[in-house]
Amino acid sequence: MSLELICPAGNLPALKTAIDHGADAVYMGFRDNTNARAFPGLNFDPAATLEGVRYAHARQRKVLLALNTYPQTATWGRWQQAVDQAAEAGIDAVILADPGLMRYACTTYPNMRLHLSVQGSATNYEAINYYHEHFGIQRAVLPRVLSLAQVEQVVKNTPVEIELFGFGGLCVMVEGRCVLSSYATGESPNTAGVCSPAKAVKWTQTAQGLESRLNNILLDRYAADEKAGYPTLCKGRFEVNDETYYALEEPTSLNTLELLPEMLDMGIAAVKIEGRQRSPAYVAQVTKVWRAAIDSAKRKGRDFAVQPQWTAQLDGVAEGQQHTLGAYHRPWK
């Protein structure tokens, strides 16, 4: 049983780095809001897309395209065109969230391989099987909300391959069902391909400390000895009943290295590394560690052990310099 390593490619250098360091596939997006990392300066124009596909295919690796935001009626044409571009560019699979777009893709390009994006919010096999029956979805990426036992239940009851997030920024909410960002700023992952967009962020040094604001809403305030992270809305400190704390989630990363033997046992098809917005250096480090870990887990089975240097290397690049098993480990909830 193979377990593919899927790595983030925010640009062409990151794509090449991921492939050179052992990714089985990379995922990328076009340079607009058709994907959920629609950040300035990130992503691929048509020429870079062709070069990326050529580079990967020459090395027998795959390129997946994230087309995982929700088109609106007025902008539908751009998303439809992106499906066409993916077909022309020889993309190996398109990662979709919008059912209308799935229908377009599967009727126009019956041979196109479709993956259900994490933004499609499918957390159970009935939902996944719906997408399989109607649009021929071949793989589903699960939101980061299920325990490992719940994941296993999904795997056992669907013909669709299951891909899990293994490492990187941790969404505490069900992806595709969180509009906190647009409540504060007007732009959400669903509609605009961004969460807590940089253009709405403001840093101010005040007498009480360094303040981060999102569209003027205070997300956090840091003392001189505290490290300030990117102000993602759900990772700020807030007051509930006069207690100030990380009311939703700490600024922490998901790291599931130690779950690799269980993932292999239950037949998970692929593990995904988050971070298309991160640097090629991050991609290199994370890809290298995960390639070594997956190869080791395949050789050793239940005797697999996480090497301390892997964890140290990953913690060095993790958000907030700490990590969690997230929802895979029940007590997190």
Added chain:
Amino acid sequence: MTMKLSLGPVLYYWSREKLLEFYAEAATWPVDIVYLGETVCSRRHTFRTGDWLDTAKMLAQSGKEVVLSTQALIESESDLKTLRRLAGNGLFRIEANDMAAVRLAAGMPFVAGPHINIYNRHTLAVLMQAGAMRWVMPVEMSRQMLEELLQPDLPEIETEVFAYGRLPLAFSARCFTARHHNLPKDNCQFLCMDAPYGLPLKTREGEDFLALNGTQTQSARVYNLLAETGNLSGLADVLRISPQPENTGTVARIFHARLNGNSDSDEALAEIRPLLPEAPCDGYWHGRAGIEYSAGSIK
């Protein structure tokens, strides 16, 4: 045709007595449609599936159209079991809040709830083909996005708009109420019952921002489209009022009077303002940040 009013599902965990009392009163309110059921957390149990069905029958006898709302985040086999029972009840339509419910509705007419992401005409067509007879617009959509979706010809489906109440903004596997009390979700002690309108979450400078409702995160502010009721014709067929612990019936009466031309906009806004447990917002409707408020003269 006059727009219909609906009462959304109770999003909070209320005691059995409170739910019984709430729905006995709701039978007399000027709402056409009542959505019933637990949409947030499967651990909540003051009302079981049988109780929801009994309440549904009582409301149907009072002349209400009853729809059984289903959970948005379906994680376990037992969640699916509840969903199958609701989908197969044989008497009432369901509101599907997950594609699992769409699959299990198996061609029976259903309502595509606010947690099914329908942002464009093509996806609406997919849901209509699956049997949706009504859809509830996602809360973050604007009036302009809705207008564009409904052009050039109105699709053969009813459109419902969330028009009043704290906005359901996000779902998580984590229970934020249990987290606040330093309890694991599996031993939450059902403390969300102590917060019948959610736990207020403020910024560090004391601004009301969100409300924690178990695994659901809501806006602190109350979405209120009362000021828009005069220019919704051709856009919405149904306006949804989301229950709050007090005065929901009065809110429904104010909306009803306004829809029937029995009050003017300023009167209605002045009347509803003291009933809002928190400041109003309507930014989403105007294509702005959801938290903003622009309508009416009352801030």
